[in-house]
Amino acid sequence: MIDLRILRNDPELVRDAQRRRGESPELVDEILAKDEARRTTIAHFEMLRAEQKATGKQVARAAGEERAQLLAHTRELSARVKEAEAAQTDADGAYRQAMKRLPNPAAPEAPAGGEDDYTVIEHVGEPRDFSAEGFEPLDHVELGKRLGAIDIERGAKVAGARFYYLTGVGAELEFALVNMAMDQARSAGFTMMIPPALVKPPAMEGTGFLGQAAADVYHLPGDDFYLVGTSEVALAAYHSDEVLDGDSLPRRYVAFSPCYRKEAGSYGKDTRGIWRVHWFDKVEMFSYTTLEESYAEHERMLGWEKQWLDKLELAYRVIDTAAGDLGLSAARKFDCEAWIPTRSGYGELTSTSNCTEFQARRLNVRGRFADGIRPLATLNGTLVAIPRAIVAILETHQQADGSVRVPVALQPYLHGRTTLEPVQ
């Protein structure tokens, strides 16, 4: 949700923002009309209600004939107040519903256009040249099988397509990566969290996942719970309906949680292996700060993600996501894409979004400052999404004999192991 005043004062700015996302500018005018209608009904209700209250006080003091007359009047007023209140509730609901559909305007720096209109900000590291080394790289499915790390067949048997087991050294890798990520975040000042992965509708709605993204979300209709697609949901809702002391900002949390995604509309895409799956575990960073500080915080988030990828000794590039690919909540998003040898291309490993005040307004997260109370800004960033990290590590650091070299920084988390060896 954006600031209504921006819409009222400069609607063309928001219409233009819609165009840059490739979305309809007409929504802006729909919202303005509904806001106008809403305010009219409010004024009408409040006028009647004030009269009702004033008359009620006279009733209490009056007696006899005067009292009877007042009662007759106020009885009739009472019905009109009820009507006016219902009209106000309806108009307000209609306005809110329209407002909820409006995405966060993209930052001016974000490139206009859709998924393919990103700009590349930088490249870090050189993709490994396997032909120069004289061998054909295996993909993570084959490597995972040989190492006894990934069992996709049994994942499909038990849970269906896009499920897997991490076994043996694969499971060890997950714990190693999680611990290493947590250590990094904690030393950067983040508070560790284990949040719920099942949330009620307002948390999902507030983070912006019930709009177009709803098709990608698992819902438990019996209890009206949602399975989170990212711990961002539980972390953003953590301070909902709260007023935080401005001096306590930024508040930085790092969470470990499972993530569930239906991956609707991705049939036939990335079907092999564990690159795109219905469930995975993730370590996610989250910050609450001020709007003014959010831009610098976004850069810091990106910095921590790059630091992480550097420690995994991966080659990657950073892209500035185009407006149309931002999702409802983000004003700007940077993705870090690692080179994946058997994809012969870059694939998204981490992603960081600045949601400015958008989520905070929906979830009612505010800060108290010297000059008053204002909505905060929220930011999120991946540290490690386990399956994709495993894919990148196995494929990038594989050796001709089918073993995998362990990046130096990760070795202490794997009991000093320098390589992962095939099981047979």
Place this chain on the structure above:
RNA sequence: GGAGGUGUCGCAUAGUGGCCUAGUGCGCCCGCCUGCUAAGCGGGUUGAGGUUAAUCCCUCUCGCGGGUUCAAAUCCCGCCACCUCCGCCA
């Protein structure tokens, strides 16, 4: 899952249909007084919205949502959270 209890301003509490424009104490903020501090004295102190150039003013807000009534913190119904106990369970 079952039974009972509780839910009022930052905290603690008062408030059993109109006197509530929600009182009082503590805390906090501003001022006075004062060698300093404390005490004392005076004032202020929920949030959201409408209106406005801004103030004034008005409406909503006593866990949430309905209802009864001319009128609800107060009466009725439903829900939620917490506490106690029983059952079940990792």
